[in-house]
Amino acid sequence: MTWLDTLLMASSNLWRSRVRTALTLVALAVGALTVMLTLALGAGAQAFIGGQLGGLVQVNVLDVYPSWSESSSGSEASTDDPPSTNPFDTTPREYKEPRTRVGITAEEEGDSISGEPFSQPPAITKRQMAAIEQISGVSGVSIQYSPQITYLQIDRGTKYEIQYVDVVFPGYQKAATAAGELPAPTDTDCATLGYQYLSALGLTEPTEALGRELTLGISTQVGGNRTRTLSICGVTATSFLGPSLILGYDLAEQISRLQDRTSQINALVVVLDERQPDPATVEFVQAAIRDQKLEAFYSQESIELVTGMITTAQSVLLGFGAIALIAATIGIVNTLLMAVYERTREIGLMKALGLGRGGIFRLFLTEAAAIGFWGGLGGVLLATGLATIANPLLASWLLPGYGDPELLVVRFGSALAVVVGAAALGSLAGTLPALKASKLHPIEALRYE
Amino acid sequence: MIQVERVTKRYGTGKGAFTALRAVSLAIKTGERVAIIGKSGSGKSTLLHLMAGLDTPSQGSVTVDSRNIGTLGEGGLNQLRNRTFGFVFQQFFLQPHLTVKENVLLPLKIGRVGRRGREARTLEALARVGLSDKANNRATDLSGGEKQRACIARALVNEPSMIFCDEPTGNLDTENGAKIIQLLFDLNQQGITVIIVTHDRDIAQQCGRIVELKDGRIVSDRRVA
Ligand SMILES: Nc1ncnc2c1ncn2[C@@H]1O[C@H](COP(=O)(O)OP(=O)(O)OP(=O)(O)O)[C@@H](O)[C@H]1O
Ligand SMILES: [Mg+2]
Numbered sequence: 001m002t003w004l005d006t007l008l009m010a011s012s013n014l015w016r017s018r019v020r021t022a023l024t025l026v027a028l029a030v031g032a033l034t035v036m037l038t039l040a041l042g043a044g045a046q047a048f049i050g051g052q053l054g055g056l057v058q059v060n061v062l063d064v065y066p067s068w069s070e071s072s073s074g075s076e077a078s079t080d081d082p083p084s085t086n087p088f089d090t091t092p093r094e095y096k097e098p099r100t101r102v103g104i105t106a107e108e109e110g111d112s113i114s115g116e117p118f119s120q121p122p123a124i125t126k127r128q129m130a131a132i133e134q135i136s137g138v139s140g141v142s143i144q145y146s147p148q149i150t151y152l153q154i155d156r157g158t159k160y161e162i163q164y165v166d167v168v169f170p171g172y173q174k175a176a177t178a179a180g181e182l183p184a185p186t187d188t189d190c191a192t193l194g195y196q197y198l199s200a201l202g203l204t205e206p207t208e209a210l211g212r213e214l215t216l217g218i219s220t221q222v223g224g225n226r227t228r229t230l231s232i233c234g235v236t237a238t239s240f241l242g243p244s245l246i247l248g249y250d251l252a253e254q255i256s257r258l259q260d261r262t263s264q265i266n267a268l269v270v271v272l273d274e275r276q277p278d279p280a281t282v283e284f285v286q287a288a289i290r291d292q293k294l295e296a297f298y299s300q301e302s303i304e305l306v307t308g309m310i311t312t313a314q315s316v317l318l319g320f321g322a323i324a325l326i327a328a329t330i331g332i333v334n335t336l337l338m339a340v341y342e343r344t345r346e347i348g349l350m351k352a353l354g355l356g357r358g359g360i361f362r363l364f365l366t367e368a369a370a371i372g373f374w375g376g377l378g379g380v381l382l383a384t385g386l387a388t389i390a391n392p393l394l395a396s397w398l399l400p401g402y403g404d405p406e407l408l409v410v411r412f413g414s415a416l417a418v419v420v421g422a423a424a425l426g427s428l429a430g431t432l433p434a435l436k437a438s439k440l441h442p443i444e445a446l447r448y449e
Numbered sequence: 450m451i452q453v454e455r456v457t458k459r460y461g462t463g464k465g466a467f468t469a470l471r472a473v474s475l476a477i478k479t480g481e482r483v484a485i486i487g488k489s490g491s492g493k494s495t496l497l498h499l500m501a502g503l504d505t506p507s508q509g510s511v512t513v514d515s516r517n518i519g520t521l522g523e524g525g526l527n528q529l530r531n532r533t534f535g536f537v538f539q540q541f542f543l544q545p546h547l548t549v550k551e552n553v554l555l556p557l558k559i560g561r562v563g564r565r566g567r568e569a570r571t572l573e574a575l576a577r578v579g580l581s582d583k584a585n586n587r588a589t590d591l592s593g594g595e596k597q598r599a600c601i602a603r604a605l606v607n608e609p610s611m612i613f614c615d616e617p618t619g620n621l622d623t624e625n626g627a628k629i630i631q632l633l634f635d636l637n638q639q640g641i642t643v644i645i646v647t648h649d650r651d652i653a654q655q656c657g658r659i660v661e662l663k664d665g666r667i668v669s670d671r672r673v674a
Contacts, residue, residue, distance in 0.1 A: 354531025
């Protein structure tokens, strides 16, 4: 039989038992859908990270900590912040004054948790700092201040919590602005506001925020709560995991000093000469810093952290997909075995009329591959439909305030791969039934009741 | 020309083994018309299957046009069955979901005949059995006699030189049976060797030659006038 006749006959056979075919297709389509979603999530996340996260990571910066320090991110969220349930959700939350217990202020309580019951954390010495400055490839070293700001308030309105504060150290090259500018390291009277606060303020255009009065809540160890009033000189570009606030270096130092956080150096920012350092350079500098008994974290690693999270999500999805596909494969084997039994006499007749083992094998294999193909195609179409529906929902649920990123991107290449893969899987599943059919003895097959 | 030489056919092994044919020898010339008769279980179908290359003998050989079919290999045997032989079975084996035409052209499809040739030859075969007007009917819609005629058309379509029939009238009434036999005899007149397995003594008498089997042996092989 020619390939065309084989294909036509296989299709007509599948159509003949269309209910059974359809049920088998559903199982396969679900598997293909899951795999397709995994790939779409990968593609979407990659595009999103490339577009959004790329803008806020500076690749020529190392964060340096004393070697036993556990914190790995420079500017931490305020200690009063409850842990955010969704790390991607940067929707500003309203700030609530902590209730004060008799005799102890909330701030004192907070500080006692981070400090007093434990021994003083090891500090970085001026000598170590000077040594790092001497390492070849290093262009500058600054102290990493982490001013603790409890809330921000615009034009004396609602107080909002702050997720994290970024500081413009000398050599800072991060976070583009949607309007206005970043503060210079020496600016002490202006700051750049996170894009995510715009909607909370009822603003649509970033430019509307410029020049407004910005009040920061600062808690100090001795003086209780203080505030600092600045003006808004810029708004960050819509950005993934973006900072709530960007302050100039000198301002960060002033606030930290108020909070008595300058008595010892807890962290450094090391800027490298090259804007795009190669891994060898980074490793060399990291090793040299480690020789100073300090830890050096490469900020590129934070992208890897996010990609790692996405990879984990993908592996889980892929696991489900694999299970669905295994079930679907068994389904195909089952369907075809049933077809072989059902059509035993037909197989016997075709053999009697001179169709060889190869011809019968090809016929059943084609049926299996066709189930695979249509199931794969169904999965891809379902995934495309689902992506169209789910993208706006996912964007507003997972990533509010980032515009409308497409988290699920169905690429033609991966769609093709899924369809071809499903057809190949179908063929694989069809091998056993096809072999069984091809081995039937014509006379015994014709006698089969 | 078919030559069966000392053919033995055993089914199964060990205690359950059954010898269906015992050292059977038989020669059928091209253009002959042969009836194979015998009681049920005497080995008629077994002999027919062996001659038609649908099964292999346990011992002995079957030669078709001076070629031993045991040495043909799978491809050669398939080609022989597809091009040289035609089959008519008692149970028809028509595919119910297909039209008469589609059923009849199955051997052409298997033999990789091109689409245009298929159409012409199918219609011609249907005309020869008088089923032209039923070409596009579903096979299930035919009467018993029509079904068997469709089967004969399917056996004819590849223009075989021999047609093997295993009780072709077994599922038909006398009248329709007689028509089918007449059709087969007409084909024989056109030069096709016809071998018919039958229970029906009348039909056997009409054939030129009667081979009678008993317990797997030929007990008589006679020509009738
Ligand atoms: N595949 C098989 N396995 C075991 N025994 C078989 C097999 N095929 C046929 N036989 C036995 O061989 C003997 C001959 O069978 P065959 O079908 O040739 O008889 P037959 O003469 O055609 O009978 P009927 O007139 O009933 O069709 C029978 O006894 C049958 O039971
Ligand atoms: Mg029989």
